[in-house]
Amino acid sequence: MNCITCGMDLPDNTRYCPGCGTLNERQVTAPPPKQKTRPIIYATAILAAIGLIALIVAVVMAGRGRNVTSIPGGTPGPNGNVLSAPPGGPGTGGVMSLPPGTPGTGETTPSSTPKPKPPQAVVDYLNYVKTVEEHRQLLLKDTTQALTMSSAGGTTQSLLNLIDMAGDPDSAQARDPLQGCKDELKRQYGNWLNTLTYFDKKFAPPECREFSGTYRDVLYKETSAIGQIWAGFNSVNVMNPQDMQKLLSALQAMKRDPSIQTNIDNAADTADGSLNKLVSNYDMKKPFDVPREQQTSGNIMGF
Numbered sequence: 001m002n003c004i005t006c007g008m009d010l011p012d013n014t015r016y017c018p019g020c021g022t023l024n025e026r027q028v029t030a031p032p033p034k035q036k037t038r039p040i041i042y043a044t045a046i047l048a049a050i051g052l053i054a055l056i057v058a059v060v061m062a063g064r065g066r067n068v069t070s071i072p073g074g075t076p077g078p079n080g081n082v083l084s085a086p087p088g089g090p091g092t093g094g095v096m097s098l099p100p101g102t103p104g105t106g107e108t109t110p111s112s113t114p115k116p117k118p119p120q121a122v123v124d125y126l127n128y129v130k131t132v133e134e135h136r137q138l139l140l141k142d143t144t145q146a147l148t149m150s151s152a153g154g155t156t157q158s159l160l161n162l163i164d165m166a167g168d169p170d171s172a173q174a175r176d177p178l179q180g181c182k183d184e185l186k187r188q189y190g191n192w193l194n195t196l197t198y199f200d201k202k203f204a205p206p207e208c209r210e211f212s213g214t215y216r217d218v219l220y221k222e223t224s225a226i227g228q229i230w231a232g233f234n235s236v237n238v239m240n241p242q243d244m245q246k247l248l249s250a251l252q253a254m255k256r257d258p259s260i261q262t263n264i265d266n267a268a269d270t271a272d273g274s275l276n277k278l279v280s281n282y283d284m285k286k287p288f289d290v291p292r293e294q295q296t297s298g299n300i301m302g303f
Helices: 039-064 120-156 159-167 169-174 179-200 206-234 241-256 258-279
Strands: none
Touching: 120 179, 120 206, 179 206, 206 241, 206 258
16 A cells, blocks of 8 residues: 555555655555354354264265164174164164063062971971870771670670570679670770870970861770770670670671761871871971871771
């Protein structure tokens, strides 16, 4: 630019001429005002940069023949784009696509809870009853033999012999054919009573009370049956010939009565089932059985 007064060549935007000092204000060109950058320009620039990066990544991965959204095990995937991936089929185990799971049933597998060990009181009581049961088996065998001999002796004695014995009271009293049977049955009945009394001496723990009651019922019914038989023999008077006939009729009625043996058998079944139930509560083996009479040494009503 030139000075307006002296025409001196001046640098651009010089306000005062160094030669004449003239103010060259009209020659100074004001710098253009700065334009404000609009936010939409920044957003457009960022989107353009993202699109450019996505395009570059898509081109690179398409050249490798793989999809950037999955990591298949060695199989080529379709050409994909980070921003727009096509809907694919079921995943093959890739990172971004998991195989669909099976619907749950809402139930969990119950864990088997181990059974507890039996309390020592239960073990001791069952061992006690086991000794009683072993003695019961011996009594059944012994009583069956005694009843068989008593029944045979009674049937072989004829009424005529009893009549003859009744004519001689001294001889009849000395030669009572049933005295041996009476004594033996009395001994048998005493043994059963003693067994029942021995069983009652030991109190059952709370866990064993149900079984204890059912087992005692077995002993009671067997003791009662042998007591009725002994009472029948003991009531016979050899001085009266009709007593023998009454005894035989009474024995036959008892033997033919199914309820007596059935009640004993049912009581044994109930006791054995109660023992099974008790043992099933603990981690233990069944220490003994309570079988029916016919399955063991004998039965009281088998004479």
